[in-house]
Amino acid sequence: MTLWSLLAHGLETTEIAERLHVSERTAKRLVASLIQRVGARNRI
Incomplete structure (x- = not known):
């Protein structure tokens, strides 16, 4: 799995x-x- 999918889950x-x-x-x-790359403030 990728980091993206792990975060999404x-x-x-x-x-x-x-x-x-x-x-x-x-x-x-x-x-x-x-x-930071996507410009979000947190992972939620």
Whole structure:
């Protein structure tokens, strides 16, 4: 699954990290980067 689809399914950062096989810190950075790229204020 992609980061987009994991976010769309409402997964928590820890679950995203597990599914992408990355650390929780890396997952937080990926999510933050994606949110910033699309110009959103938060992941909701």
